[in-house]
Amino acid sequence: MTVPLLDLVAQYQSIKDAVMPALQSVIERQQFIMGPEIGQLEAEVARVSHAKHGIACASGTDALLLPLKALRLEPGDEVIAPAFTFFATAGTIHNSGGTPVFVDIDPSTFNLDPAAVEAAITPRTRAIVAVHLYGQMAAMDRLLPLVRRYNLGLIEDAAQAIGARRRLDGEWRVAGELGWAGALSFFPSKNLGAWGDGGMMLTQDDALAERLRKLRLHGGAKQYHHEEVGTNSRLDTLQAAVLLVKLRYLSDWSAARRERAARYSQAFAGHADICPPAVDPANEHIFHQYTLRVTRRDELAAHLKARGIGHAVYYPVGLHLQPCFAHLGYRHGSMPKTEEAMATVLSLPIYPELTVAQQNVVIEAVRDFYR
Numbered sequence: 001m002t003v004p005l006l007d008l009v010a011q012y013q014s015i016k017d018a019v020m021p022a023l024q025s026v027i028e029r030q031q032f033i034m035g036p037e038i039g040q041l042e043a044e045v046a047r048v049s050h051a052k053h054g055i056a057c058a059s060g061t062d063a064l065l066l067p068l069k070a071l072r073l074e075p076g077d078e079v080i081a082p083a084f085t086f087f088a089t090a091g092t093i094h095n096s097g098g099t100p101v102f103v104d105i106d107p108s109t110f111n112l113d114p115a116a117v118e119a120a121i122t123p124r125t126r127a128i129v130a131v132h133l134y135g136q137m138a139a140m141d142r143l144l145p146l147v148r149r150y151n152l153g154l155i156e157d158a159a160q161a162i163g164a165r166r167r168l169d170g171e172w173r174v175a176g177e178l179g180w181a182g183a184l185s186f187f188p189s190k191n192l193g194a195w196g197d198g199g200m201m202l203t204q205d206d207a208l209a210e211r212l213r214k215l216r217l218h219g220g221a222k223q224y225h226h227e228e229v230g231t232n233s234r235l236d237t238l239q240a241a242v243l244l245v246k247l248r249y250l251s252d253w254s255a256a257r258r259e260r261a262a263r264y265s266q267a268f269a270g271h272a273d274i275c276p277p278a279v280d281p282a283n284e285h286i287f288h289q290y291t292l293r294v295t296r297r298d299e300l301a302a303h304l305k306a307r308g309i310g311h312a313v314y315y316p317v318g319l320h321l322q323p324c325f326a327h328l329g330y331r332h333g334s335m336p337k338t339e340e341a342m343a344t345v346l347s348l349p350i351y352p353e354l355t356v357a358q359q360n361v362v363i364e365a366v367r368d369f370y371r
């Protein structure tokens with residue numbers, strides 16, 4: 001039996017009877033841009049994310065870029081971000097005119113290390129981008145006091161973490177609700193995935209929400225009148241229709257991912273060569289990825305490939321070592337925890353439709369490699 005890393009066809013089969021009529025309805029009305037489904041989706045995603053405003057846009061990348069643009073960064077302004085994340089986290093800092101300043105991660109959660117963040121703050125620091133990697137939230141309780149003390153913007157990169165929760169002062173807080181802005185991605189492989197690109201910005205701030213709504217429409221609230229230079233970054237109505245249907249299943253899907261993660265972690269517990277992902281006790285993880293640390297990672301990857309078992313390395317190169325950021329002057333050794341993660345992480349298939357039989361095949365294949 002082969003097991004894909006992700007099986008979107010299985011998900012499609014389970015929801016197509018609900019999605020197809022929703023798409024048909026958009027097609028019959030022909031309102032492909034800013035149809036009523038956009039406002040409905042914004043309201044519903046904002047509600048589940050505890051945010052006052054949801055502003056849909058064209059991608060998770062734009063959901064980071066537009067709040068960064070709203071900061072009006074000057075040349076030399078610095079934005080702190082983890083070195084271990086998807087490229088968009090830092091590419092958008094560059095593209096909004098800022099300078100990315102990379103910090104190392106907490107090796108247990110793979111999220112940014114608040115002590116490293118504090119050490120990286122300078123008089124030029126304008127903001128922090130906190131990534132909730134693989135589906136568990138960063139230590140927001142330790143980042144929020146820094147943001148207040150140094151008067152910084154805080155953008156949550158919640159692209160992988162829709163609906164993830166963290167207990168702060170005894171209350172559940174949701175990914176995207178705590179920052180000045182939060183960014184969600186609806187890339188098809190995400191826990192809430194569209195049938196194409198899509199994203200959403202979240203904020204509690206009325207003035208920011210108004211600016212973000214303009215920035216996604218070329219910087220104007222009224223057609224052909226532009227207060228600032230924005231861009232075209234709307235979510236298609238068709239995508240909103242897909243997402244509105246899928247959103248009904250999201251919390252069950254996240255619970256199913258957690259169950260599968262628990263099964264893997266039980267199977268690998270105590271194994272000398274395999275370190276299952278740690279969940280911070282304050283967090284409820286949504287397991288966008290199930291990511292092990294292992295010995296002989298590349299050999300294990302080849303072994304899984306030979307058996308037809310999907311797997312991936314997120315991420316093989318830290319952002320501080322990317323050629324496009326060479327001018328920033330980082331070297332091998334600058335971010336030891338990130339570099340260790342680059343060499344040892346391996347993500348296994350995890351999705352709600354993954355069957356017990358499939359999971360057993362994955363578990364046995366991993367165990368066999370180390371026998």
Ligand SMILES: Cc1ncc(COP(=O)(O)O)c(C=O)c1O
Pocket residue numbers: 059060061062085086088089131157159160185186187197198199
């Ligand atoms: C951590 C992180 N940030 C940002 C993005 C960008 O999202 P998108 O692919 O929707 O532009 C992604 C997803 O690919 C991501 O995983």
